[in-house]
Amino acid sequence: MLTFDLLHTDPANADTGYAGSHARRGTLTLNHGVVQTPIFMPVGTYGTVKGVMPSSLEDMGAQIILGNTFHLWMRPGQDVMQSFGGLHGFERWNKPILTDSGGFQVWSLGAMRKITEQGVHFSSPVNGDKLFMSPEVSMQIQTTLNSDIVMQLDECTPYLSVEPKTKGQITTEREARTSMEMSLRWAKRSQDEFARLENPNALFGIVQGGMFEHLRQESLEALVAMNFPGYAVGGVSVGEPKDEMLRIMAHSPHRLPTNKPRYLMGVGTPEDLVEGVAQGVDMFDCVMPTRNARNGTLFTRYGDLKIRNARHKTDHGPLDPTCTCYACKGVTRPDGSVSGGFSRAYLHHLDRCAEMLSPMLSSIHNLHYYLNLMAEIRASLESGTFGAFRAQFKADRARGV
Numbered sequence: 001m002l003t004f005d006l007l008h009t010d011p012a013n014a015d016t017g018y019a020g021s022h023a024r025r026g027t028l029t030l031n032h033g034v035v036q037t038p039i040f041m042p043v044g045t046y047g048t049v050k051g052v053m054p055s056s057l058e059d060m061g062a063q064i065i066l067g068n069t070f071h072l073w074m075r076p077g078q079d080v081m082q083s084f085g086g087l088h089g090f091e092r093w094n095k096p097i098l099t100d101s102g103g104f105q106v107w108s109l110g111a112m113r114k115i116t117e118q119g120v121h122f123s124s125p126v127n128g129d130k131l132f133m134s135p136e137v138s139m140q141i142q143t144t145l146n147s148d149i150v151m152q153l154d155e156c157t158p159y160l161s162v163e164p165k166t167k168g169q170i171t172t173e174r175e176a177r178t179s180m181e182m183s184l185r186w187a188k189r190s191q192d193e194f195a196r197l198e199n200p201n202a203l204f205g206i207v208q209g210g211m212f213e214h215l216r217q218e219s220l221e222a223l224v225a226m227n228f229p230g231y232a233v234g235g236v237s238v239g240e241p242k243d244e245m246l247r248i249m250a251h252s253p254h255r256l257p258t259n260k261p262r263y264l265m266g267v268g269t270p271e272d273l274v275e276g277v278a279q280g281v282d283m284f285d286c287v288m289p290t291r292n293a294r295n296g297t298l299f300t301r302y303g304d305l306k307i308r309n310a311r312h313k314t315d316h317g318p319l320d321p322t323c324t325c326y327a328c329k330g331v332t333r334p335d336g337s338v339s340g341g342f343s344r345a346y347l348h349h350l351d352r353c354a355e356m357l358s359p360m361l362s363s364i365h366n367l368h369y370y371l372n373l374m375a376e377i378r379a380s381l382e383s384g385t386f387g388a389f390r391a392q393f394k395a396d397r398a399r400g401v
């Protein structure tokens with residue numbers, strides 16, 4: 001089940017000369033709860049958002065998280081998931097979950113996989129077993145996972161050709177077309193199997209087409225004709241230059257149905273999220289907040305900082321003075337005492353000592369930064385000030401920390 005209600009848009013304003021944007025504020029109602037959009041979805045590939053307790057995710061306002069069909073199929077396996085009634089019971093998360101179909105992950109296996117019309121043959125990276133992933137298998141596994149949003153099995157068209165004769169060259173229009181058209185056939189097979197399984201959740205189609213707008217147009221028109229309850233734009237954030245990703249982000253999302261949720265897969269930096277909202281995107285996921293946290297790169301309102309830098313060694317201030325997360329502000333207990341609220345000096349020390357708490361606190365901060373950014377965007381859309389918010393965001397981020 002899925003319903004999507006549009007609450008606010010971002011119209012032009014002749015009086016102020018504001019051009020408006022495709023941004024919109026919505027409410028997504030799913031089987032495990034309601035999600036306020038635009039939204040950022042923390043990535044929990046193996047049934048965990050790396051290093052972050054579910055209670056912390058709830059405290060920072062995470063409304064929906066991601067899981068991955070391929071990884072959970074490899075480990076712990078479909079039978080274990082079945083015994084828990086799905087992923088919610090297994091990882092003890094009672095809000096919505098979106099699962100990616102496995103296409104992108106299997107594609108990433110490189111030489112260890114063979115893509116055919118029927119599906120993808122590959123060797124398990126866990127134990128070497130010969131396995132086969134097809135649209136039907138992906139739907140069967142996602143039905144066992146019982147995720148609120150299921151992604152079709154697609155082929156994530158690479159930015160650089162993987163064909164032996166043209167390896168390393170930019171994927172040609174013909175290669176991108178061949179790949180996109182197969183993803184459309186797999187979209188139909190995913191939809192048919194999803195219906196046959198009587199899955200009660202929502203299946204999204206994924207727009208492909210490489211870096212070619214006319215192929216993107218063909219893909220999205222064909223998918224819209226198949227009447228999915230929501231749509232994703234895939235095939236970006238695959239190593240292409242930033243301006244190429246921005247060009248596709250400017251083409252496809254706002255051409256998808258206004259009354260259905262639009263999800264841009266695997267994107268991106270804080271700047272990408274603000275720009276993506278302006279282009280009509282409702283849902284984002286990216287490993288950047290957690291992955292950068294693990295390598296000591298922290299996002300703040302006034303720019304990014306590397307906690308390993310010696311200049312933080314004696315800094316008594318928080319990562320970000322405007323942040324209200326456990327690492328920056330801490331929590332006030334009923335007796336008035338404060339838990340958390342650490343200095344940059346302490347976080348620098350943890351990083352230098354390679355302490356476990358370092359990536360944990362950095363992940364809490366970075367995820368809180370992303371989720372708070374989306375909350376501020378939602379508030380600006382509610383008050384009709386998204387244009388001003390965008391300008392202030394850019395100015396703040398340029399200040400430097």
Ligand SMILES: Nc1ccc2nc(N)nc(O)c2c1
Pocket residue numbers: 100101102103104151152154155156157206233234235236237238265266267
């Ligand atoms: N950048 C990404 C990330 C995840 C993806 N997942 C699927 N199924 N397809 C794509 O094209 C993706 C691209």
Ligand SMILES: [Zn+2]
Pocket residue numbers: 319320323324325326327328329364365366368
């Ligand atoms: Zn913080």
